[in-house]
Structure formats: C-alpha cells, structure tokens
Amino acid sequence: MKCSALSIIVFLSLSLIILTTSCSSKWHLQKAIQKDPTMLVQDTIVVKDTVVTKPTAVLDTVIISKIDTIEIVKNNFRVKIMRSFDTLIIDGGCESDTVFRNIEVPYTKIEYKAATKYQKFSGYIVGVSFVLVILAIALSYIRKRLL
Numbered sequence: 001m002k003c004s005a006l007s008i009i010v011f012l013s014l015s016l017i018i019l020t021t022s023c024s025s026k027w028h029l030q031k032a033i034q035k036d037p038t039m040l041v042q043d044t045i046v047v048k049d050t051v052v053t054k055p056t057a058v059l060d061t062v063i064i065s066k067i068d069t070i071e072i073v074k075n076n077f078r079v080k081i082m083r084s085f086d087t088l089i090i091d092g093g094c095e096s097d098t099v100f101r102n103i104e105v106p107y108t109k110i111e112y113k114a115a116t117k118y119q120k121f122s123g124y125i126v127g128v129s130f131v132l133v134i135l136a137i138a139l140s141y142i143r144k145r146l147l
Contacts, residue, residue: 046103
C-alpha cells in the first residue's frame with residue numbers, strides 16, 4: 001500500500017486537530033453560569049468548634065474558731081467554706097465546661113483564570129492544522145484532475 005506525502009500530511013494534520021481541540025474552560029464556565037447564575041455569589045462556610053475544659057479543684061485550710069459552712073457558686077466556679085471550731089476548710093473549683101463557637105469563613109465558589117500559554121499555543125496549532133488539511137484536500141483534488 002503506497003502512502004503519498006499528501007496523505008501523511010492529512011493524517012498528521014487531522015491527528016493534531018483531534019488531539020489539541022476541545023471546548024475551552026471559558027466556554028464551559030459560561031454554559032455553567034447560564035444554567036446556575038448563583039454559582040458566582042460569594043458563599044460562607046460555618047465551622048462549628050467545640051472546646052471542652054477540664055475541671056479544676058483547689059483545697060486549702062485556715063484555722064479559725066466557731067462552726068459554720070458557706071457555699072458560693074458563681075459562673076461555674078464553686079467555693080465551699082467549712083468552719084469547724086478552729087479549722088477552716090476551703091474547697092473550690094470549676095466544673096468542666098463546653099464552649100461552642102460558630103466561625104464564618106467566606107469563600108468564592110469560582111475563580112476565573114486566564115488561558116495558559118499551552119492553551120493559546122494549542123489554538124494556533126489547530127488553526128494551522130485546519131489550513132493544512134484544507135490545502136492537502138485541495139492539492140489532492142487538483143492532482144486528480146490534472147493527472
């Protein structure tokens with residue numbers, strides 16, 4: 001089977017066109033925006049964070065006379081003062097606590113980037129390949145008519 005230079009050029013040109021052509025990302029983005037225009041709106045992610053504190057306790061003793069007990073609770077801090085004749089027992093501490101925070105983090109859903117050098121170069125390759133294919137077809141037609 002003979003392969004002429006013209007058929008090789010046509011084959012290579014078609015191969016280049018098939019390998020380098022596709023819809024640009026800009027075209028796909030425009031189609032996606034047409035279907036859902038809300039995708040360009042800035043959105044916010046809410047991150048829920050939980051902090052659990054460990055309980056702490058303090059125990060101290062002071063010596064005083066008389067018998068009495070006082071207990072004070074304020075903002076999860078507990079103090080109990082027990083007086084027994086000449087001994088003062090102080091028991092205090094914080095109960096474990098859970099702190100909930102909601103953190104809002106704004107982000108953009110889509111970021112548009114310009115075409116890369118490869119994308120621009122592939123456009124030129126497609127154009128040149130298309131011209132070569134048309135030229136090869138024209139030369140083939142002329143060759144058949146003249147010979």
